[in-house]
Amino acid sequence: MTSLTQQLTAIAAEAFQAQGLDPAFGQVIISGRPDLAQFQCNGALAAAKAAKQNPRAIAEKVAEALRGNPVFRDISLAGPGFINLSVTDAFLAGAMNRIAGDPRLGQPVKAKPEMVVLDYGGPNIAKPMHVGHLRAAIIGDALRRIFKFVGDETVGDVHMGDWGLQMGMLISELEIRRPDLPYFDAGFAGPYPAESPVTLAELEEMYPKASGDCKADPARLERARLATAELQEGRPGYRAVWQHFFDISVEAMKRDYGNLGVHFDLWKGEACVNDLIPPMVEDMKKRGIAIEDKGALIIPVKEESDKMDIPPLILIKSDGAAMYGTTDLATIVDRVNCQNPDRSIYVVDHRQGLHFVQVFRAAIKAGINGKGTLFHLGYGTMNGTDGKPFKTRAGGVMRLDDLIQMISGEALKKLTEHGLGGDYSEAERADIARKVGVAALKFADLSNNPIANYVFDLDRFSRFEGKTGPYLLYAAVRVKSLLRKAAAQGDKPGSILAPEEGERDLMLMLGQMPNAINDAYGELAPNRIADFAFNLAQVFSTYYNAFHILSEKDAAIRASRLALAELVLKELELCLDLLGIATPERM
Ligand code: ARG
Numbered sequence: 001m002t003s004l005t006q007q008l009t010a011i012a013a014e015a016f017q018a019q020g021l022d023p024a025f026g027q028v029i030i031s032g033r034p035d036l037a038q039f040q041c042n043g044a045l046a047a048a049k050a051a052k053q054n055p056r057a058i059a060e061k062v063a064e065a066l067r068g069n070p071v072f073r074d075i076s077l078a079g080p081g082f083i084n085l086s087v088t089d090a091f092l093a094g095a096m097n098r099i100a101g102d103p104r105l106g107q108p109v110k111a112k113p114e115m116v117v118l119d120y121g122g123p124n125i126a127k128p129m130h131v132g133h134l135r136a137a138i139i140g141d142a143l144r145r146i147f148k149f150v151g152d153e154t155v156g157d158v159h160m161g162d163w164g165l166q167m168g169m170l171i172s173e174l175e176i177r178r179p180d181l182p183y184f185d186a187g188f189a190g191p192y193p194a195e196s197p198v199t200l201a202e203l204e205e206m207y208p209k210a211s212g213d214c215k216a217d218p219a220r221l222e223r224a225r226l227a228t229a230e231l232q233e234g235r236p237g238y239r240a241v242w243q244h245f246f247d248i249s250v251e252a253m254k255r256d257y258g259n260l261g262v263h264f265d266l267w268k269g270e271a272c273v274n275d276l277i278p279p280m281v282e283d284m285k286k287r288g289i290a291i292e293d294k295g296a297l298i299i300p301v302k303e304e305s306d307k308m309d310i311p312p313l314i315l316i317k318s319d320g321a322a323m324y325g326t327t328d329l330a331t332i333v334d335r336v337n338c339q340n341p342d343r344s345i346y347v348v349d350h351r352q353g354l355h356f357v358q359v360f361r362a363a364i365k366a367g368i369n370g371k372g373t374l375f376h377l378g379y380g381t382m383n384g385t386d387g388k389p390f391k392t393r394a395g396g397v398m399r400l401d402d403l404i405q406m407i408s409g410e411a412l413k414k415l416t417e418h419g420l421g422g423d424y425s426e427a428e429r430a431d432i433a434r435k436v437g438v439a440a441l442k443f444a445d446l447s448n449n450p451i452a453n454y455v456f457d458l459d460r461f462s463r464f465e466g467k468t469g470p471y472l473l474y475a476a477v478r479v480k481s482l483l484r485k486a487a488a489q490g491d492k493p494g495s496i497l498a499p500e501e502g503e504r505d506l507m508l509m510l511g512q513m514p515n516a517i518n519d520a521y522g523e524l525a526p527n528r529i530a531d532f533a534f535n536l537a538q539v540f541s542t543y544y545n546a547f548h549i550l551s552e553k554d555a556a557i558r559a560s561r562l563a564l565a566e567l568v569l570k571e572l573e574l575c576l577d578l579l580g581i582a583t584p585e586r587m
Helices: 004-018 043-051 055-067 089-100 131-150 165-177 200-216 218-233 236-260 271-286 324-338 350-366 400-417 426-446 469-488 504-510 513-523 527-546 555-578
Strands: 028-030 039-041 072-078 082-087 115-119 153-157 291-293 296-299 313-316 343-349 373-379
Touching: 004 028, 004 039, 004 043, 004 055, 004 082, 004 513, 043 055, 043 082, 055 072, 055 082, 089 504, 089 555, 115 131, 131 153, 131 236, 131 343, 131 373, 131 400, 131 426, 131 513, 131 555, 165 200, 165 218, 165 236, 200 218, 200 236, 218 236, 236 400, 236 426, 271 296, 271 313, 271 324, 296 350, 313 324, 313 350, 324 350, 343 350, 350 373, 400 426, 426 469, 426 527, 469 527, 469 555, 504 527, 504 555, 513 527, 513 555, 527 555
Parallel strands: 115 153, 115 343, 343 373
Antiparallel strands: 028 039, 039 082, 072 082, 291 296, 296 313
């Protein structure tokens, strides 16, 4: 099963083919003039160009062939060779019943599933998660859900920043504060105390201090460098401290991502590919991929056609340290070993664009990416009203925790303003407010194309009117309540009947969901699904105002309208779920 336009495209393609023309010209789309027709096919124009014939004559012949097909109620020509198409009411009703009876709501399963690794985390150890990581999580998790639903195998990797100089800074910071700890004895070889020497709060306080000191004092920086090198070489005491830092940070990250409803399959990081680095570097050196340059080891990645200078990737710095690009390359090796992906998609801030150009080119040059393609989906920033990346009022980086608190608070305020949930328990109200808040945040983000910047607007995001998460949740919840009331009066959704005047728009919309999902999938643009869900909710709202459902006298018509409402709910909930948004039972 497929969308309405896909079904009609198959029919039109055959008609083109029967005229000896390329079936690809048979593309049918929703009509741009709904007053004239439901669908249109513009293929005759391009076909005419290719066949050096008159477009109107081709359209004439194709239309004639289509007239033999009983799905069409009306076929007419317009302009230089557009074919206007409208389908019979019986066809529409049949299509609705098939979609309603299909657990996948008309979305076919992809014929050749691919293995897709999605990298959309990147939180750093010891640094609280901030809004910068928010978009990666929201967009990446939505893409994972979309890919999975379409039929690919997906692996979402959090890919933590748990390696490199920042860890050396932290370890040396602890060593300065607590030289007495057994971990710092030169000969430490265990046992490893289960208790962490620091709390998360201490860790979060230590990092800015260490980083500031390193900036101000070259000797302090040198100490951090040394600690980094010793950590990477495997000094047991340092590894043990690192493990503590890692464990307490991961606990906090899991909580934060959990609150957002963002899922990862893999909790790997930069550190876990450390052992893959030496053999990889050795191999790249041997094959001349990596070359010496002023004591460092680099991979030149410049290409003839470059419009700007693309500097080489630094594989090993002159002091022997592996770099961010090095761990990303080793991670590619690791993923080929573990998942052997067909595609790897990195959902990372667009400001890291150059980094990924270097990494991908180096990987391809070295041939370490197996059969897989590598793609950086560089998302835009979430900005404040000043047009700069979003900050707290005090000008600091906003913590994810605080942001979620803030938006849930706003959601609660708006719920109260709308007189919603007044008689529910405190706990249920809080739960609803959190769901609405997260929906507001996610929907606001995902209703933009990922590569665009957008402005954070607490008030607008959490409104119940307009293209917002709360509006969509409310639309879905309203249908849920309708279905509950129907059940209470003994009514069940039944067979969908041929549309009445005014019902066709809703049916046409319901038949188009696979297009939105395919577009979102093909363009890596969850906003296609957000747009569809919003349009569907609006069309249904018009329908709901025009048609009585529960009070309709005719039982068959009542059951048909209920079935349409139920289908609306199923499609809305699927769309919201693909965007990572959970729908509450009531509001
Ligand atoms: N930890 C990095 C940062 O905060 C982001 C990592 C993105 N993923 C990757 N494979 N490089 O900047």
